[in-house]
Structure formats: C-alpha cells, structure tokens
Amino acid sequence: xxxxxxxxxxxxxxxxxxxxxxxxxxxxxxxxxxxxxxxxxxxxxxxxxxxxxxxxxxxxxxxxxxxxxxxxxxxxxxxxxxxxxxxxxxxxxxxxxxxxxxxxxxxxxxxxxxxxxxxxxxxxxxxxxxxxxxxxxxxxxxxxxxxxxxxxxxxxxxxxxxxxxxxxxxxxxxxxxxxxxxxxxxxxxxxxxxxxxxxxxxxxxxxxxxxxxxxxxxxxxxxxxxxxxx
Amino acid sequence: xxxxxxxxxxxxxxxxxxxxxxxxxxxxxxxxxxxxxxxxxxxxxxxxxxxxxxxxxxxxxxxxxxxxxxxxxxxxxxxxxxxxxxxxxxxxxxxxxxxxxxxxxxxxxxxxxxxxxxxxxxxxxxxxxxxxxxxxxxxxxxxxxxxxxxxxxxxxxxxxxxxxxxxxxxxxxxxxxxxxxxxxxxxxxxxxxxxxxxxxxxxxxxxxxxxxxxxxxxxxxxxxxxxxxxxxxxxxxxxxxxxxxxxxxxxxxxxxxxxxxxxxxxxxxxxxxxxxxxxxxxxxxxxxxxxxxxxxxxxxxxxxxxxxxxxxxxxxxxxxxxxxxxxxxxxxxxxxxxxxxxxxxxxxxxxxxxxxxxxxxxxxxxxxxxxxxxxxxxxxxxxxxxxxxxxxxxxxxxxxxxxxxxxxxxxxxx
Numbered sequence: 001x002x003x004x005x006x007x008x009x010x011x012x013x014x015x016x017x018x019x020x021x022x023x024x025x026x027x028x029x030x031x032x033x034x035x036x037x038x039x040x041x042x043x044x045x046x047x048x049x050x051x052x053x054x055x056x057x058x059x060x061x062x063x064x065x066x067x068x069x070x071x072x073x074x075x076x077x078x079x080x081x082x083x084x085x086x087x088x089x090x091x092x093x094x095x096x097x098x099x100x101x102x103x104x105x106x107x108x109x110x111x112x113x114x115x116x117x118x119x120x121x122x123x124x125x126x127x128x129x130x131x132x133x134x135x136x137x138x139x140x141x142x143x144x145x146x147x148x149x150x151x152x153x154x155x156x157x158x159x160x161x162x163x164x165x166x167x168x169x170x171x172x173x174x175x176x177x178x179x180x181x182x183x184x185x186x187x188x189x190x191x192x193x194x195x196x197x198x199x200x201x202x203x204x205x206x207x208x209x210x211x212x213x214x215x216x217x218x219x220x221x222x223x224x225x226x227x228x229x230x
Numbered sequence: 231x232x233x234x235x236x237x238x239x240x241x242x243x244x245x246x247x248x249x250x251x252x253x254x255x256x257x258x259x260x261x262x263x264x265x266x267x268x269x270x271x272x273x274x275x276x277x278x279x280x281x282x283x284x285x286x287x288x289x290x291x292x293x294x295x296x297x298x299x300x301x302x303x304x305x306x307x308x309x310x311x312x313x314x315x316x317x318x319x320x321x322x323x324x325x326x327x328x329x330x331x332x333x334x335x336x337x338x339x340x341x342x343x344x345x346x347x348x349x350x351x352x353x354x355x356x357x358x359x360x361x362x363x364x365x366x367x368x369x370x371x372x373x374x375x376x377x378x379x380x381x382x383x384x385x386x387x388x389x390x391x392x393x394x395x396x397x398x399x400x401x402x403x404x405x406x407x408x409x410x411x412x413x414x415x416x417x418x419x420x421x422x423x424x425x426x427x428x429x430x431x432x433x434x435x436x437x438x439x440x441x442x443x444x445x446x447x448x449x450x451x452x453x454x455x456x457x458x459x460x461x462x463x464x465x466x467x468x469x470x471x472x473x474x475x476x477x478x479x480x481x482x483x484x485x486x487x488x489x490x491x492x493x494x495x496x497x498x499x500x501x502x503x504x505x506x507x508x509x510x511x512x513x514x515x516x517x518x519x520x521x522x523x524x525x526x527x528x529x530x531x532x533x534x535x536x537x538x539x540x541x542x543x544x545x546x547x548x549x550x551x552x553x554x555x556x557x558x559x560x561x562x563x564x565x566x567x568x569x570x571x572x573x574x575x576x577x578x579x580x581x582x583x584x585x586x587x588x589x590x591x592x593x594x595x596x597x598x599x600x601x602x603x604x605x606x607x608x609x610x611x612x613x614x615x616x617x618x619x620x621x622x623x624x625x626x627x628x629x630x631x632x633x634x635x636x637x638x639x640x641x642x643x644x
Contacts, residue, residue, distance in 0.1 A: 057536055057637040078540060085538025092641070096533040100241035112234070113538045157537065 003066070004164050004197055005031040005054055010063030011220070012049050023049040025220035026063070031165070031199065036191045038200040038211035046220040047201035051167045054199070055088050056080040068164050085113050089158030089166040089196075093173045095150040097142040097157070103149075104129065104138035107156040114161060128156045132186055148179035152186065159190055165197045172204045184210050235543065239550035246523065250555070253519040257559025257617065260512035262567040264505050264613045269571065269603030271501050275494045277598060279460045282490050283483050284361035285427070287331065288454030289463045291486055292317060292470065295479040298486070303332050303443055303451060304405050307478045310450045316473050317455050322466050325456040327351075327359050330439050332451065334432050335401040336382070338390040345386055347400070347432040349439035351375040359456055362420045362427060369394040369418035376437040379417035385429035392416050400432065404443045412442050455480075461606075505613075509620050516624040520552055524628040531632050532640030541633035548632045552625025556618045563617075571603055578602040 012024040024046045031037060039047045052058040053065055056072050065072045068087060075083060084090075089110075097106045107129055111121045129138055132152040142150050151171060158166045168187070172180035188210055190196045200207050208214055216224040243250050283289045292313045294305035307313060314326045330349040335342055350360065352371050357364045363371065372379030380398060382390070392398055394416055401411040414434075422428055440449070457466060463482035470480035484491035524531075531544055539547075582599035 052638050055536065057641070081535065081538060081540040084536060090533075090536050092533070096529075096641070098238070098530070098534070100238060100245065110538055113543075 002032065003030045004033045004035075004068060005199070006064070006066040007050070007054065008064045008066075010050075010053060010060045010065060012046070012053060012058070013061045023220055024053075024060070027217070027220060027222060029215055029222055029225060031197065033164070033197055034191070034195050035213055036188065036198050036211055037213040037215060038202050038207050039215045039217055040202060040208055041217035041223075043203075045217045047217055048169055049220075050217070051169050051199065051201050054165075055090060055167050056084050085110060086161060087164040089161070089163040091151070091154050091158045091166060091168040091171045093170040095142070095147070095154050095174070097150055097153055099142050102139050102141055103134055103145065103153045106142070106153050107160055110157060110161045125156070125160060128160055129153075131190070132156045133182075146179075147175050148183065151175060151179075151183055155183070155187060155190070159194065159196050162194070162196075165199060168198060168200045168202075170202055170204070171200065172202070172207060177206070180204065180206055235546050235550050236554075239547055239554055242523070242527075242547070243551055243554050249519055249522070253515055253555060254559045254562055256512050256515045257555065257621065258562035258566050260508050261560060261563030261613065261617055262570070263508055264617075265563070265567050265605060265610065266570060266574065266603055267501055267505065268609045268613060269574070269605035270601060271498060272606045272609055273602050273604030275497065276460055276604070278490065278494065279483060281361050281598075282487055283454075283456065283460065284357075284359055286454075286483070287329070287452050287481075287486055288327065288359070289457040289460050289483050290317075290323070290455040290467050290470065291481050291483075292453040292455065292474060292478050293451065293481065295476070297451070298481065301332070303330070303403060304407065306405065306445060306449050306451055307453060308446070308449055309477065310448050310453060312448075313453045313474055313478055317453060317470060320466055320469060320473075322457050322459070322462040323455050324458050325359060327355055327454045327456070328436065328450040328452075329454055330436065330443065330445070330451040332402070334434075336380075336386070336390060336432055337399045337401065338392045338396070341390045343386055343389050345383070345430045345432040347434050347439075349434040349436045351436045359454065360433075362422055362431065362433075365420050365422045365427075366418040367421040369416070371433070372417050372435050374437075375435050376441075377435050378412075378414050378438065379435065380414040381418035381420060381433035382416055383428040383431040384419045384421040385425070386431065387416060387419050389429070394419065400434070402439070402443060405445060410442050410444075412438065414438075509616060512617075513620040513624045516552070516555060516621050517627070519555070520548060520625050520628040521631070523551070524548060524632050527632075528635055528640040531635040532637040535635060535637040536641065541635075544635070545629045545633040548629035549622065549625050552621055552629070553618075555625075556621035559621070560614060560617055574601075574603040576602075 007027055007029050010024050010027045011022065014021045014023055027046065027050060039050055041047050053060050054067065059073060067083065072080065098109065101109065104125060108121055108125045111124065129135065132155055134149060134152055137145065137149060145153065172183060175183065184206055187198055191198055200211065202208065213227045215222055293307055297305040310328050314328065317323050317326045327350060332347060333344060334347040335344050348360065352373070353375060366381060367384065371381060380400065387393060390398065396416050397413055398416060399411050399413045401409060404410045420428065420431060457463060467480040467482040474480060534544060578600040580599060581601055
C-alpha cells in the first residue's frame with residue numbers, strides 16, 4: 001500500500017449560530033507509512049478539523065478521505081467505530097483518560113474492545129507501559145498521575161493496538177517544556193522502533209523541530225508541504 | 231480485568247457516591263414499602279378468605295347447580311359420599327365436610343329470632359373447618375351428630391332470653407316445603423366479637439337436621455372443601471365441576487361470597503395503585519441520577535467513541551449502570567426489609583383498638599385483632615421483577631442519549 005492516508009479536495013463547512021464557517025477549503029495531502037508529520041498553522045486554520053476528519057470523528061462536506069485505501073465516506077457508523085478501534089490511535093491535548101480506570105486498564109482498553117486474549121493483552125500492555133516509562137505506575141488512577149505521566153498513558157493507549165496511524169492533537173500543549181521534550185522523544189522513538197505513523201496538529205516549535213515533514217495550513221488549504229532532508 | 235462493561239459500570243456508579251447512595255436508598259425503601267404492604271395484603275386477605283371459608287362453605291363448595299340462584303333446603307346434593315370421594319381425590323383438596331346450611335327460626339318461651347344455621351358432624355369437624363368452634367366461651371359443642379342440642383351465638387341467646395341448659399325450638403322448611411321443628415337445649419354459646427356471628431349463628435347436629443328435613447342417608451345440602459392454599463380455589467372448582475357430573479356444581483369461595491371478594495379486590499387494587507405511584511417516584515429518581523450522570527460525561531463518551539467504543543457499547547454501559555443500581559438497591563432493600571418483616575410476621579400490629587371503634591368484621595367475616603405480614607412468593611417475584619424493570623426502563627433514555635453522542639461536539643477539539 002503506497003499511502004496510509006489520502007486527503008483529496010476536502011472541504012468542511014460549519015454553521016455556528018447564524019454564521020457559516022469554512023474550516024477547510026479543498027485540503028489535499030497524503031501520507032505514507034512510518035511518517036512523523038506535523039500539520040501546523042495559526043489558530044482556526046483547520047488543523048484539528050483535519051485530524052477529526054481523518055480519524056472518522058467527523059465527515060467532510062465535500063471531498064474524499066481514505067485511510068489504508070478505505071473511503072471513509074462509504075463507511076457507516078459501526079464500520080467507522082471499528083476503524084477507529086483497530087486502525088487509528090488518538091492522543092488528545094487534555095489526555096482524556098478514563099478516570100475510573102487505572103493506567104494499565106486505560107492502556108489495555110482498546111485491546112479489550114478488540115477481544116484480544118487477556119494473557120496476550122497483559123504481556124503487550126506491560127511491555128508498552130515499560131516502553132513509555134511507566135513501570136510501577138500500572139495501578140494508579142489518572143488523578144494519581146502527573147500530566148506528563150497521563151499523556152504517556154494516552155500514548156500507550158493510542159499505540160497499544162498497533163494502529164495504522166496515530167493522530168495527536170496538540171499533545172504537548174498542557175505540559176511543561178521538559179515533559180514535552182520527553183513525550184516527543186518517546187513518540188519519535190516509537191515511530192523509529194515500532195514504525196508507528198504519527199500525524200500531529202500543533203503550534204509547538206518543539207514538535208515542528210522533530211517532525212520530518214511539516215504541512216502548513218492557512219485558511220483551510222495547504223500553504224506549504226515540506227519534507228526535511230534526513 | 232477491569233475494563234469489562236460490568237466493572238466500568240460499577241466504578242462509574244461510585245464517582246458520585248452521595249447521589250448513588252440516595253438513589254439506592256430510594257430503591258431499597260420503595261422495595262421495602264412494596265414488600266410490607268403486599269405482605270400485609272397477602273397474609274390478611276388470605277386469612278380473611280380462610281376465615282370466611284371456615285364460617286361458610288369452604289374454599290370450594292359442591293352443591294346443587296341451582297342452589298346459588300334459589301337457595302332453598304330442597305336443592306340438595308345427592309350422592310354426598312361420592313361427591314366427597316371425588317373431591318378428596320383432587321391433590322389440592324385437604325378436607326371435605328358434609329353439611330346442611332340455611333336459615334332457621336329459633337324460638338324461646340318469650341322470643342323468636344331468625345338466624346343462619348350450620349348443621350355438621352362434630353366428630354369430624356373442628357376449628358380447622360368451622361372457625362367459631364374455638365369461640366364457644368360458655369358450655370360446649372353437642373356431643374354427636376344425632377345429639378339433641380344447639381349452640382347459639384351469645385348475642386342471639388341474649389335476644390332470645392335463654393342461657394345454657396334452657397330449651398329452644400328451631401323451625402325449618404323441609405325438603406318438601408313443609409314447616410318442621412324440633413326442640414333442643416342450648417348446650418353452648420359462641421362469642422367472637424363479630425356482630426353478625428354472635429347475633430345470628432346457630433350450630434346444629436347434622437344427623438338430627440337431616441332426619442328433620444327428611445333427607446336421604448346420603449343427602450346433604452353441600453360438601454364444603456378445604457384447600458391447602460386458597461389461591462387454588464378457581465382451578466379446583468373448574469376441575470371438580472367437570473368431575474362431579476350434572477347433579478352438582480363446584481363453586482369457589484368468591485362466587486359464594488361476592489361481597490368479601492369485592493372488598494378484597496378493591497383493597498388489592500388500591501394497594502397496587504399506591505405501589506405503582508411509589509414505583510414511578512423511584513423510577514423518576516433513578517432516571518434523574520442516570521441522566522445527570524450521562525450529561526456530566528458527554529466529553530468522556532466522545533473520547534470513548536473516538537478510541538473505538540461503539541454506540542451500542544456505550545448504551546450497554548449505561549444500562550449496566552442501571553442494572554447495578556437495581557441489583558444493589560434490591561439487595562439493600564432485602565436488608566432493610568428483613569428486620570421489619572420478621573417483626574411484623576412474628577409479632578404483628580395490634581389493631582384491636584381500631585376494631586372496637588369500627589367493628590370487628592369486614593363483609594361478614596370477623597377480623598383478627600393482630601395483623602401480620604406473610605408475602606406469597608409469586609407477589610415477591612412480581613415486586614422484584616417490577617423494580618428491575620422500572621430501573622432498566624429508567625436507564626433507557628440516558629443510555630440512548632449516551633449512544634447518540636457526537637464525538638467531535640462532545641470532545642470540543644474543533
């Protein structure tokens with residue numbers, strides 16, 4: 001498969017009260033497996049909207065989005081739900097862990113939804129938590145973890161099922177710079193070691209520094225698309 | 231594994247402890263109210279039916295097919311022994327008694343009074359088939375079925391101006407429409423506290439009355455049947471009506487005593503209405519708890535949908551929370567009900583003061599002064615199932631709302 005994500009001439013129009021907002025105006029780009037890419041741009045440029053559409057959380061007004069060759073507009077709610085569960089990982093700005101679950105259970109939940117055997121789940125999740133630096137914190141609830149630790153759990157949850165792509169919406173926005181650096185280092189390592197594909201939406205220069213490709217969006221369109229020399 | 235729906239639902243329930251405890255309390259106390267009020271009804275109405283059966287024609291009565299329309303002593307049940315055998319072959323029938331019942335005129339030297347009479351064999355009947363036998367406060371029961379003696383209600387004896395040992399004459403209309411009478415001494419006085427019994431009951435020996443009325447040896451007016459459980463009366467009556475042949479019919483107690491049946495039906499209906507209102511109030515409380523809980527978690531549901539929960543799974547999660555509420559509420563209900571239920575079953579509530587004011591009988595049946603609870607298993611199952619259903623139905627709308635959350639709007643990451 002040549003592309004993992006294909007976005008073709010996508011528009012997204014919202015109506016907020018009596019005002020019509022064009023969040024995306026013909027967005028077009030594609031991604032290959034293993035990329036570590038950031039969508040950047042000013043507030044309101046359509047970065048998060050693009051991530052939501054690629055993640056199947058929202059539907060475009062016009063245009064086509066394909067994930068691993070599957071046209072999202074052709075999928076029903078149930079199929080989209082399965083796609084999100086099996087092929088897409090999310091990391092949110094505000095961590096968004098399940099407050100009633102422990103770190104281990106939060107990381108495990110997608111595998112449980114997939115029906116993975118409990119013993120296999122345990123092996124994979126314990127290794128994953130170790131990889132993200134949460135050894136010994138498995139039994140802590142989110143309110144017993146720091147912001148950085150919670151985001152590590154969120155990253156573990158996102159990559160637990162080995163999805164095709166991980167969509168990270170401003171993942172460093174709520175943490176201090178030291179924690180942001182360590183989280184980015186972690187995601188970069190997961191990208192390199194595990195081949196996980198990351199697509200960030202960000203303002204953070206640290207993310208832009210580490211990203212190997214930067215897609216700049218202005219007014220809902222791609223203004224520039226640069227791949228750094230390796 | 232803690233990520234199963236049941237486990238998550240359980241933990242979600244305790245995120246707002248106070249709200250959950252208040253809801254569980256309302257389920258528990260609603261259940262207690264339902265069990266105790268139904269238990270009172272089941273026990274006391276059943277007791278009234280048993281008392282009525284032991285003062286009337288049993289739980290089921292075998293009699294002439296036309297006796298109910300025209301109750302005269304000429305409409306007899308022939309082949310009484312055969313009827314009795316057929317009845318005793320039914321698994322629900324415990325005892326079958328041959329009787330003659332009707333109206334009698336009792337005369338003393340100075341007065342005459344009409345009364346209802348029961349003629350029976352004292353050798354085979356006891357307080358289990360004629361309740362007033364334990365209320366013979368003066369004198370005693372006639373010794374045999376052909377003894378020359380009569381037991382009167384105490385108030386009736388007063389009106390007649392007679393006491394134990396005095397002679398009275400009782401007058402009946404025989405099988406052929408002739409007036410017949412016999413003299414007998416008063417051997418006992420019944421005092422129950424119920425005006426209709428004390429003022430209008432006359433107990434007579436069966437064989438003497440049978441002879442007086444010129445009945446055949448195997449002829450009586452009715453065969454009174456007593457069941458282990460009065461609730462089987464309808465089925466037994468239906469079975470026996472087919473089995474006894476055209477010369478007799480089987481009637482359940484409520485057909486013989488429609489006044490008592492109507493009273494009980496009215497009381498049961500009003501109790502169910504009250505319980506329905508309580509159930510609705512409890513359901514409204516559960517709905518409120520679940521709905522507020524869902525509204526508070528919209529963002530969380532959006533995240534859950536994003537990571538792969540299906541709307542159906544979110545629906546299941548809320549329904550599972552609802553089920554937990556029901557199960558824990560019912561368990562709590564069982565705990566808080568156990569003590570009061572035990573007390574009311576063993577000790578009961580003394581209503582003798584109220585009975586003195588209002589009279590000690592309902593629809594002609596003397597009431598016992600101590601009210602107890604004793605719920606039927608069927609009623610208990612209905613209450614438990616109704617509470618479960620009310621809780622689950624209350625969770626439906628919140629659960630559907632959770633399943634319909636739009637991820638983007640609830641996460642608000644646009």
